[in-house]
Amino acid sequence: MRILVAEDDAAIAAGVRASLEQSGHAVDHITDGASADTALRDHPYDLLVLDLGLPALDGSDVLARLRRRGAGIPVLVVTAREGLRERVRVLDLGADDYLVKPFALVEFEARVRALLRRRTTQGTPELQIGQLRLDIAGHRAWIGQSPLELTAREFGLVEALATRPDKVTSRAQLVEALCNWDEDLTDNGLDIALHRLRRKLHGSGTNVRTIRGLGYLLEEMQDA
Structure with a gap:
C-alpha cells in the first residue's frame, strides 16, 4: 500500500514512517498542508495519516478539500488537539479515525491495519x-x-x-x-x-x- 504521512513533527514522522515501512508499505512524507493538498491531487494513495496542526494549510482544510473532491481514501488523523467537540468536528469533516498524541505505535499500527483492511477487502479479513x-x-x-x-x-x-x-x-x-x-x-x-x-x-x-x-x-x- 502507498501511504502519505502529513506531519511536521520530525520525531513523530520518523517513528510513524519507520513503522509503516517495516510493515512493507511505500511511504511519502510531507511537512506542510499545502504540499499535502498538492500530493493528494497528483498521486493515488491508499491511506492518509494527517496531523491537524500543519503549517501553510491546516490539516482540517486539507481534509475538507480532499472530501470535496470526492476522494474516498481513508484518513487517520493524529493530533495533539483533544476534546470531544474537536473529535466530532474532524470526524464530521470526513476523517475515518482520530488518534491523540502521544500515542503508542502498537495502537497506531492496529488502527492502520483496520483502515486498510476495510478499504481493500470491504471488512473481510482476507x-x-x-x-x-x-x-x-x-x-x-x-x-x-x-x-x-x-x-x-x-x-x-x-x-x-x-x-x-x-x-x-x-x-x-x-x-x-x-x-x-x-x-x-x-x-x-x-x-x-x-x-x-x-x-x-x-x-x-x-x-x-x-x-x-x-x-x-x-x-x-x-x-x-
Whole structure:
C-alpha cells in the first residue's frame, strides 16, 4: 500500500514512517498542508495519516478539500488537539479515525491495519484467488494452509494486482505502488520481481498474466 504521512513533527514522522515501512508499505512524507493538498491531487494513495496542526494549510482544510473532491481514501488523523467537540468536528469533516498524541505505535499500527483492511477487502479479513490467500493489512500470504514467504517487494506486487480484481495494472501503476518518492525501481528490477513472484505462485491456482502493451492481470487459472 502507498501511504502519505502529513506531519511536521520530525520525531513523530520518523517513528510513524519507520513503522509503516517495516510493515512493507511505500511511504511519502510531507511537512506542510499545502504540499499535502498538492500530493493528494497528483498521486493515488491508499491511506492518509494527517496531523491537524500543519503549517501553510491546516490539516482540517486539507481534509475538507480532499472530501470535496470526492476522494474516498481513508484518513487517520493524529493530533495533539483533544476534546470531544474537536473529535466530532474532524470526524464530521470526513476523517475515518482520530488518534491523540502521544500515542503508542502498537495502537497506531492496529488502527492502520483496520483502515486498510476495510478499504481493500470491504471488512473481510482476507482476499482469496484460487488457492492464494492474502491478508493485506497483516502482510501475510498462504497457498492453501501453507505460509507463502514473500519479500516486501513481492508482496507489494501481488497486493497491487489482487486489490484490482479483473482489472489490468500497468507497469507505471506497479512502480507507483512500490516506490517512495526517494526510491527508484528500474524496468529490469520490476521484471525480476515479477519473475520471482510468478515462480512462488506456482501451485497456487493463480497466475500473473502479461497483457501485451497494457500491463498485468492476476487471475485464477481455469485448469487449476
